[in-house]
Each structure stands twice: as C-alpha cells, then as structure tokens.
Amino acid sequence: MQKIPINLAAPGMKLAKPVTKEGGMTIMAEGMELTESLISRLEAMNIERITVQGHPVDMGGAGAGTRWGERRDRLDHLFRRYSGDRWMTRVKERMRQYFQIKAAAQEAKMKAVKQADAAGEGEPSEKGGEGA
Template identity: 80%
Template sequence: MQKIPIDLAAPGMKLGKAVTKEGGMTIMAEGMELTDSLISRLENMKIDRITVQGHPVDMGGAGSGTKYAERIERLDVLFRKYAQDKWMTRVRDRMAQYFRIKAAAQEAKMKAMEALLDEGVEEENGVDENGNGGE
C-alpha cells in the first residue's frame, strides 16, 4: 500500500484503505477502483491524501532537483546528533516521507505542464498526434 496525495491519483488505481471523513464516516470503501469522477469528488470534499494498493507512484524524488528533494538530502545532516534517539529518528523519517510526497507531486505537476506545453506547440505547428503535418 502507498499513501499518495490526491493530485497523483489516477483512474484505475484501487484504494488500499477506506477513505473516511473526520468523524469516521466512510466515503469510499477499500478496494474501490478510482475513476476521474471519484477523484474529482474526493478533491471537492477536501480529501488531500488516499492510500492505494501497491506502489503505483514513484515517490523517490531524490534526484529530481526539486527543493523538496534537497530537503530530504539535508535531513541526515540535520539529525546527525540524534542518531540514537528513537523519537527523533521517527521525526526524521516522517519528514523524509512528507518531502518525498511533496517532491513527487511537484515532479508530476512539472511533467503535466510540459505535456500541455508540448501539446500546444504541436497544435500551433499543425502537427497531429501521429506527428504528421496538417496538410
């Protein structure tokens, strides 16, 4: 199972855990397959993270050059004095998890923007999706 930001959810992913509201009310059951409309509903309900089956999203982000990836690299240095403290190790691990999620979301957003820009350039130049000219 993998906890991901709703921004990275894609149709076809299956929920690894039920999605619940603050009061504990179940919104979507474990095992449901996500669709565009379900993802949109979750976003409208201000659900920011979901747990999906498997590990469909690369949360590495360490080599991506994002500000979050840089923060992950600095955590070991910042927590070096607390290597034997189990609580501080937990804090470091939680921060690393948070930065990985943020780095992956930032990278996905950049890729989506690049794809949109590429699509716009092809349309401007009269190139169809097969790479053929419009004439």
C-alpha cells in the same frame, strides 16, 4: 499499500483503505477502483491523500531537483547529532516520508504543466482566445 497525494491518483488504482472525512465519515470504501470522476470528486472535497493497493507510483528518486527533494536530502545533515535518539530518528523518518510525497507531487505537477504546454503550443485557448 502506498499513501499518495490525490493529484498522483490515476483511474484503475484500487483503494487499500477507506477514504474518510475529518469527522470519520466514510466517503469511499476499501477496494473501490478509482475513475476519473471519483478522483475529481475527492479533489472537490479537499481530500489531500489516499492509500492505494500496491506501489503504483515510483517515488524512489522523485524530486531530487525540487524544493521538497532538497529538503528531504538535507535531513541526515540536520539530524546528525541525534543518531542515537530513537524518538528523533522516528521524527526524521516521518519528515523524510512527508518530503518524499511532496517532492513526487511537485514533480508530477511540473510534468503535467510541461505536457500541457507541449500539447497547446501555438494554439489559442478553448475559452475564446488568449485574452479570455
């Protein structure tokens, strides 16, 4: 089971937990297989993260050169005085998880922009040229 940002979701992934709105209303049930249209709907509803089955997104080294990756890498230094404090260790690990997710999302966004730029090199946009 892996919690991922919605922008890293891909068709074919299956939900490991139901997707709910802030009030607790279930939007999608556990076990549903994601499609492109379902992902778009979740984005339109401002759902930021979902939990999917397995570990389909490799977040191991993601974002080492990103702003979020740099923050994640500094945590050991920032928490160095609290190594014996169980509560602060838990805080540090939660922050590490958060920065890891943000770094992976930032890296995926940068890759998507690069791919879009490479696919559209020298071509006018589909919405009526460059000035539209």
